[in-house]
Amino acid sequence: MKKKDVMDKGKLIVFEGLDGSGKGTQINLLVEEMKRQGRTVYQTAEPTNSVTGGILRDALGGFTDRNAYEMSAMFLLDRIFHNSNKINGIKQFIDKGIDVVCDRYYYSSFAYQGIDADLQWVMDMNLHCKEILKPDLCIFLDIDSKSSDERIAKNRLEREIYEEKEMQERIRKRFFEVLEFLKETENIKIVDASRSVAEVSADIIKIYNEFKGDC
């Protein structure tokens, strides 16, 4: 591939973190800044609005009982659809030079499903699937499980299946193990998200500007 072709492609930027880590707010602020800098950006999230995404939402809400292997497989299916579908698949935006900012991606499958399902299996399915793009940048918003619990309590009427404090503690531990394992092969930045919205946003924009400089 010619250098120009690579440069003309959009970038895939993914946000990860515990429930209540402020991803939504920080994604909005970064997207605003990227647009201010003249980029065209497509903002998206997982699970998607696909049929599988609906089944996942049902399970996340506790309306149906699914084991970790079923959840992993459905998140994988949803992610393949998210990348490849012809209407708003991530790949077509990237190919057109449009940047994509996504709220959660395969790192969430590793941290959430990788507790009760075999982690290696979950990682292999996602990392070895040619239909799933590798992110150019992953920003992990770190808060502890106590803050996550407080923010969930403040913002939700009902808790989803993973939104209990003890579970968030295990998920955070898993996130760190996985991010440490992937740090040589993926571009991962960890941000202390326990600070004010403005402080966290300033850090993220700095990371983005450095990332852009390296592209």
Ligand code: TMP
């Ligand atoms: P959110 O829309 O509030 O981020 O909720 C999505 C939930 O789905 C959240 O609890 C994390 C969970 N999830 C997984 O368990 N595995 C995954 O692969 C993804 C993308 C999300």
